[in-house]
Amino acid sequence: MDKIEKENYNMAGEIAKDVREWSKRLIVEGMKIVEIANNIEKRIEELGGKIAFPVNICINDITAHYTPKFNDNTAISKNDIVSVDLGVHIDGYIADTAYTIDLSNKYKDLLNVNREALERVTEIIKPEMSVAEIGREVQKIINDAGYKPIENLTGHEIKRYDLHAGISIPSINVPYNWKIRKDMVLAIEPFATDGYGRVIESVHSEIFSFENYKPVRMREGRILLNEIEKRKKLPFAKRWYVNKINPLRLELVLRELLSVNAIKKYPVLHEKDGGMVSQFEHTLIITGNGCNVIT
Numbered sequence: 001m002d003k004i005e006k007e008n009y010n011m012a013g014e015i016a017k018d019v020r021e022w023s024k025r026l027i028v029e030g031m032k033i034v035e036i037a038n039n040i041e042k043r044i045e046e047l048g049g050k051i052a053f054p055v056n057i058c059i060n061d062i063t064a065h066y067t068p069k070f071n072d073n074t075a076i077s078k079n080d081i082v083s084v085d086l087g088v089h090i091d092g093y094i095a096d097t098a099y100t101i102d103l104s105n106k107y108k109d110l111l112n113v114n115r116e117a118l119e120r121v122t123e124i125i126k127p128e129m130s131v132a133e134i135g136r137e138v139q140k141i142i143n144d145a146g147y148k149p150i151e152n153l154t155g156h157e158i159k160r161y162d163l164h165a166g167i168s169i170p171s172i173n174v175p176y177n178w179k180i181r182k183d184m185v186l187a188i189e190p191f192a193t194d195g196y197g198r199v200i201e202s203v204h205s206e207i208f209s210f211e212n213y214k215p216v217r218m219r220e221g222r223i224l225l226n227e228i229e230k231r232k233k234l235p236f237a238k239r240w241y242v243n244k245i246n247p248l249r250l251e252l253v254l255r256e257l258l259s260v261n262a263i264k265k266y267p268v269l270h271e272k273d274g275g276m277v278s279q280f281e282h283t284l285i286i287t288g289n290g291c292n293v294i295t
Contacts (some may be wrong), residue, residue: 120141
């Protein structure tokens with residue numbers, strides 16, 4: 001990894017860290033999640049970063065890929081567990097981080113063991129380590145506390161303008177032995193639950209990403225393709241474009257773009273049995289004998 005790459009990753013990490021801590025004050029009873037997301041994204045840009053993906057705000061059994069609609073009336077309640085996942089990039093170099101807050105004060109142990117599993121990975125990870133070894137460690141910590149890791153969600157390698165690149169980092173024991181290599185950039189994000197330990201897709205999607213430039217019938221479709229192509233393959237939110245395209249037309253545009261494989265969608269994920277879910281995440285760069293946590 002050259003000096004410029006490292007500087008950009010570290011700058012993205014510093015902004016992500018700042019926004020993560022600053023945003024915790026927003027997670028209060030009565031706050032609308034669309035206001036939370038808009039404020040976090042605005043803060044990222046105010047600090048000189050760019051939005052790597054739409055802010056995810058996941059409540060209770062909602063596990064991933066929930067970003068609010070432009071007119072979303074969902075508000076935080078006093079009994080919610082709220083997970084916030086945010087990403088910052090500098091010239092395509094991404095830092096990804098997440099945290100969970102329990103407003104109910106009923107799930108302290110769930111959050112603590114989740115945080116412990118993440119910290120343990122950052123302590124032991126090093127070049128030539130197998131991802132299976134990491135998965136076994138995370139699974140043991142979470143299982144020993146009486147909870148389950150989410151088995152079909154993983155951490156991921158990050159490359160420039162590519163949020164999910166290369167290898168995956170499991171939270172369970174796996175039958176493959178991909179190796180960690182020096183200079184890899186990895187997002188480590190174990191999820192813990194008191195439910196089944198697996199996520200399922202819903203039919204709802206508010207997050208998409210550009211795949212290929214395809215000819216489309218609708219004029220607004222061409223407008224949107226020109227906009228999202230600038231993000232390369234970094235995800236975008238539907239709500240970002242309602243000021244440029246009428247919301248009803250935007251729905252039709254997205255359907256057409258999906259039908260010709262110009263974009264892909266990210267369905268909202270729920271815990272299979274409706275269990276409460278916790279998520280903590282850091283981005284790190286693998287060094288010669290360990291890692292540098294940039295978030």
